[in-house]
Amino acid sequence: MKTSEVSKFYYFFPQTVAVIGVDTNVMPAAWHTPISAQPPLYGVLVSPKRYTYSLLNRKHGFTVNFLEHSKAPLIARIGSTSGRDTEKLKECNIKAAPADRVSGVILLDSYAAYECEKFAMHEYGDHFLVVGKIVLIYYNEGIINHQGIVNENIVSPMLYFGKDRYITIDPDTLAVHKRE
Numbered sequence: 124m125k126t127s128e129v130s131k132f133y134y135f136f137p138q139t140v141a142v143i144g145v146d147t148n149v150m151p152a153a154w155h156t157p158i159s160a161q162p163p164l165y166g167v168l169v170s171p172k173r174y175t176y177s178l179l180n181r182k183h184g185f186t187v188n189f190l191e192h193s194k195a196p197l198i199a200r201i202g203s204t205s206g207r208d209t210e211k212l213k214e215c216n217i218k219a220a221p222a223d224r225v226s227g228v229i230l231l232d233s234y235a236a237y238e239c240e241k242f243a244m245h246e247y248g249d250h251f252l253v254v255g256k257i258v259l260i261y262y263n264e265g266i267i268n269h270q271g272i273v274n275e276n277i278v279s280p281m282l283y284f285g286k287d288r289y290i291t292i293d294p295d296t297l298a299v300h301k302r303e
């Protein structure tokens with residue numbers, strides 16, 4: 124394999140896209156990750172340049188919303204405008220309901236969403252890792268299979284492939300290999 128000096132390291136794509144909701148603002152994040160099962164912790168990486176970052180500093184929680192691939196045009200839009208200048212929910216006709224336990228919104232077109240209480244926030248280079256404790260989970264009935272996992276035949280998750288490209292899965296490629 125070829126080597127290179129380290130600059131951009133975007134070879135980890137594709138990543139699912141999560142929409143982070145704080146107060147009444149929303150922003151897509153491709154950099155997000157589960158952190159702990161017990162307690163249930165979820166992390167999102169937010170640049171301090173984002174309006175979302177300033178909201179996260181002031182508020183005690185946020186939401187994480189998962190949308191299908193068909194919503195890629197919306198993601199591109201809310202990922203290129205700032206809540207500093209626009210009310211994205213209104214401008215983009217986003218159907219949303221206030222979160223129950225934190226200051227944020229649940230996007231009604233999501234197939235699943237989490238409400239998170241802010242647990243920790245640490246700076247790592249040019250992003251902040253914002254860790255939330257999941258306090259409430261939403262999911263569309265019928266999308267979960269008998270193993271408690273998203274049904275690949277029903278949900279076409281939105282994957283971000285970098286450089287404004289979005290892709291989804293082909294359920295025919297599913298392979299199951301039991302761990303020994």
Ligand SMILES: Cc1cc2nc3c(=O)[nH]c(=O)nc-3n(C[C@H](O)[C@H](O)[C@H](O)COP(=O)(O)O)c2cc1C
Binds near residue numbers: 202283
């Ligand atoms: C697909 C996609 C993924 C993104 N992922 C991240 C991310 O993980 N972290 C981040 O800080 N910004 C990310 N961005 C950029 C922000 O979403 C974008 O700057 C947005 O306009 C910020 O909105 P705000 O100023 O209202 O917070 C992403 C944008 C797109 C389109």
